Amino acid sequence: MWQQLVDSVDDRTAKGIALALSTGIDRGLLRPGEQLPPIRHAARDLEVAPATVSAAWSRLARAGLIETDGRRGTRVRESAVGPRRYRRALETAATWRVDLSTGLPDPRLLPDLHAAMRRVPRDRAAHSYLEDPVVPALREVLTTSWPYAAESLTLVDGAMDAHSQLVAAHLRFGDRVAVEQPCFPPLLDLLEMAGVVPLPVAYDERGPVAADVAAALAAGAKMLFFQPWGQNPSSQSLSAARAAELAGVLEGRDLVVVEDDVSGGSVSAQPVSLGVHLPSQTVLVRSYSKTHGPDLRLAAIGGPAAVVDPVVERRYLGQGWSSRLVQSILLDLLTDEASRSLVVQSQRTYAERTTALAGALAARGVVVPGRDGINVWVPVAEQGAALLHLAAAGIRAASGDPFWVSAPASDHIRITTATVDSGYDELADLVAGAARAGTWSGQR
Secondary structure, X not given: OHHHHHHHOOOOOHHHHHHHHHHHHHOOOOOOOOEOXXXXXXXXXXXXOHHHHHHHHHHHHHOOOEEEOHHHOEEEOOOOOOOHHHHHHHOOOOOOOEEOOOOOOOHHHOOOHHHHHHHOOOOOOOOOOOOOOOOHHHHHHHHHHOOOOOOEEEEEOOHHHHHHHHHHHHOOOOOEEEEEEOOOHHHHHHHHHHOOXXXXXXXXXXXXXXXXXXXXXXXXXXXXEEXXXXXXXXXXXXXXXXXXXXXXXXXXXXXXXXXXXXXXXXXXXXXXXXXXXXXXXXXXXXXXXXXXXXHHOOEEEEEOHHHHHHHHHHHHOOOOOOOHHHHHHHHHHHHOHHHHHHHHHHHHHHHHHHHHHHHHHHOOOOOOOOOOOOEEEEEEOOHHHHHHHHHHOOEEOEEOHHHOOOOOOOEEEEEEOOOOOOOHHHHHXXXXXXXXXXXXXXXX
């Protein structure tokens, strides 16, 4: 089988070799668990330099197709890659008094979906499979609320579905993209599964660092993924000054900006979007899970037609459209005055809760970076010791490692503040103790 694969490789570059082996794995020519030849042997058979094979192996490993296990060599992975980082951030076998790891909204602050369902009129039409995938009245509401003029707009089944559709429509194996760091773990899992290479871009108190974006652009990045408001996990947001600076770096360049709005706007401030400066290069993905309920499973994608329309066309070959019944429920929630007021109240409440815990931590010498989301990103001396310290008190937090694109310079844990409505001093005492856990006599 190996020789058959060698004969099928027309392009002897690292990317070409990786693509040929990927196809071979898909077709069963290489079975799960099967060992690949050593790099030097493979290089001899392929008549290329060992460095070329090593680069091809690296691409396949990043895509989750092969794995290297020391002296046992390199093998085809036994199972497909899934949300590994996401599972690692949240996995546990214990029971918890308080779970602050989820990143989920407070269910008490979500609009009543059942009441909305009762208000939605019955639609007796048998809709065509090829008609507009967005309910016209909802399209009008979304267009009005968009922070910039979007040429094209559609709805998909949540933010991660939006990312998946954009990656599938516009990126190929081996492509490079710029990704905020720290980052939402499922996005990194998705890029890994697609064989796309993430290039880290630091996210500070004003947004993505322009110098890192310029470096990623110089390295061939085709997209920039980042959260403009209430960034998960850091709760920082893009400032107007940083947006203008980034626009100066990116204007006229062959790169698509994908803004991931997980909070339905800004949690506590006027939202800033690169789309105001770069409407022909910016796609905004707006999820309604945090504001209106995860069970809606809806997100809007708006931006240039050249980017959004291929997603619409691609979906016609799959699910076609997101449920028009669910769209009608969202339309009701976005136009019902009581629901709108509750969303505004929830955003204000989340900001107050995050600020309260962040302030209590600061008083104890633990400084967290942001206040504009539903999480605090806590620097700790030792991640494992910090999580154990909190677990001993029955509190669950999320591990920080899965949020990093590259190796972190320091350890962190993420604590979700969405449901913390009291006891800030007590919680801050525990978190501050966790932040110092694993240190003694100035040593880690």
